[in-house]
Amino acid sequence: MPPVFQSRAVKAAALVGSGFSSFTRTRRAAEATILTFHGLCEDAGSPDILDWTLHLPVEVFRSVCAMLASDYRVVSLADLIAAQNNQLSLPDNSVVITFDDGYESNFKLAYPILRRFNLPATIFVATGFLDGVDMLWFQRVDLALGRTRKETLEWKINGRKLRLYLGTREQRQQSLMQLMPELKELPDADLLDEVDRLERALEVHPPTLVDLPAPMRPMSWDMAREMADSGLIEIGGHTHTHPILSRCDSMTMRAEISTCRNRILAELGDLPASFAYPNGGEGDYTRETMLLVREAGFKCACSTINGRVGTEAPMFQLPRYGSPESVWEAEATVSGAFETLKEWRRSCLKAMSLI
Ligand SMILES: [Zn+2]
Structure with a gap:
């Protein structure tokens, strides 16, 4: 494990073990948090894949879900959008669960756990990946x-x-x-x-589709349909071929967004309401991207820029946190402990005129 993860894991355990996360959970209860997952796996570290960071061990996901079900309120992205439009108020300590890309493991491994705990989630799919034509x-x-x-x-x-x-x-x-x-x-x-x-x-x-290692495989449209029909899972857009949208010319950007929307509509019978930018960091999407996503009929879009969701969040660049590596990291994230620590550090440095 690289030292950066070790230090994050140690920090998370200290924030939870010391009770600091309980303090921030109460203090920052009005803010919502959106978590980003990708795939899940049963055999992390096996030699057929080099980069395992996109595939979280299923037992970690199960323990994160158990913690969220017990101590937080997991709400759908649709509820978060409605709250932003003042159509309903979110409960304290709301958390939204999202997945990017559309892996088969979302259906085979995550969906049974989400159903067991009755937790809603949004899965942002790259539609060409689900079509089995465009490998990521x-x-x-x-x-x-x-x-x-x-x-x-x-x-x-x-x-x-x-x-x-x-x-x-x-x-x-x-x-x-x-x-x-x-x-x-x-x-x-x-x-x-x-x-x-x-x-x-x-x-x-x-x-090809048949020789992809299991964690890399896309879900089928039948799997997406079954989850969408359950009412627990929302299928959102994540482009058609997963380009970084700011690297595309206008025509390609528009086509990636509209093809994705049209494929979801054709397969599931409903227009998708939400979108997530591939890669999703600063500089990975532009003002034009946000306008095109809005024009295509999406009601919101998620970035991967870290941050908490307050009452006036930017609907076309909603902040999200990356996948936690452990239940402590999940708790230190959703409670606001990590964020509080970061803010304190920033104000200390500012006071010392270092930034
Ligand atoms: Zn992605």
Whole structure:
């Protein structure tokens, strides 16, 4: 486990164990929190995938859900939107659960747990991924680096020359971490060509639906329909092919958003109400993106910028927190303990004129 996670885990355990999270839970009860998950897994760390950060062990998810069901009020994103429009008031300590991309594990592993605790959730799907046609580009990169027989690769990207070491699993993981930020910088028009070129250079075939490792598989539309029909799960939009929207030209951006909306409407019979920007950080979507999402009929959109949701949250860039790695981290997040600590740190530094 990298030191950064260890220190976050230790900090979370201290904030919960000391009672600080109980204090912030009461003090910040009026703020809602939105959590972002991706996939779940039963065999974290198995060698067929290099980057496991998008696939949370199912037992961690179960314990997070048990904690939320007991100490918090999990509400739907629709309720949060209604509260922002003053149509209802949210209970104290509201939490919204969301998932990005549309993994099969959301249906097979998360849905039974959500049903057991009766917790609503929103799943933002990349519709081309569910169609089984457009593999997620970052999964292709992970598999290409993981499956190649090459031991090194010289790679030119963004005017830089990288030497990627691929001899051991650790080296492959490091190479993936080196390459991903570079790929995310590319204009969308060049990204898939670059991934094709990388697969050719590494002498691996692009993955197909049947040879994707289980945690990487998309859910089927039947699975999405069954969950949507239950009333517990909302299916939202996450583009069609999962590009970083700010790297797209206007026409592509519009097409990605409208194709996604139309595929969900065609498959599920209802217009999706909510959207999440791929990658979702600052600079990953623009003012134009927000306008296009609104024009396409979505009622809100989520970023991945951390923050809590107050009474006047920006509806087309709702803040979210990333997937907690443990139940303590989940509690330190939803209670506002992490955020309070961050605010105190910022005001201390400000007082000391360091920022
Ligand atoms: Zn995504």
